[in-house]
């Protein structure tokens with residue numbers, strides 16, 4: 001890395017470490033990962049005692065390439081993203097994700113005070129994040145960090161995450177056309193369930209990995 005890249009990486013590192021410190025104060029198991037590879041290895045290690053592994057549909061998790069590694073280890077993969085699945089099959093997988101051994105998810109935004117903010121259309125992903133699975137590992141790239149309040153984090157999601165996600169999923173929303181949120185009332189509106197997890201949920205072994213790399217939206 002050149003000097004500019006070094007200093008940029010160092011600056012991001014300080015924000016990531018601040019988020020990890022806050023998450024730990026909020027009783028989460030929190031870890032700084034200098035690279036996506038470190039996050040992938042952490043997931044593989046922590047999946048050792050899991051039989052079923054659920055995937056919440058996160059681009060950050062997809063980019064880690066852990067699904068194939070877990071499949072090769074004989075884990076049962078619960079991923080509803082395959083286009084070959086019928087609607088009923090997808091629904092069944094989403095229900096089973098709620099009681100899987102290990103659930104893997106990204107995070108739409110995370111404040112430096114250690115609060116996880118997510119917006120869902122169906123709600124299956126956010127539900128599995130706070131109750132049901134025996135263990136949950138959330139992976140957040142440095143681009144998800146917000147130096148502000150949960151409200152600022154919601155604004156981040158609607159400005160930077162939902163428009164590209166709407167476009168990716170081929171949803172007919174105004175933000176998929178313009179790139180801007182207009183607080184729509186479209187039948188395809190993605191923003192239907194908003195969650196703020198501000199302390200570790202009592203009965204969920206929730207790990208949060210903060211990665212010093214841009215990941216997902």
Ligand code: SF4
Pocket residue numbers: 158162163166173174175176180181182183184185186188189190191
């Ligand atoms: S409210 Fe509608 S326009 Fe705004 S981000 Fe959500 S889906 Fe897009």
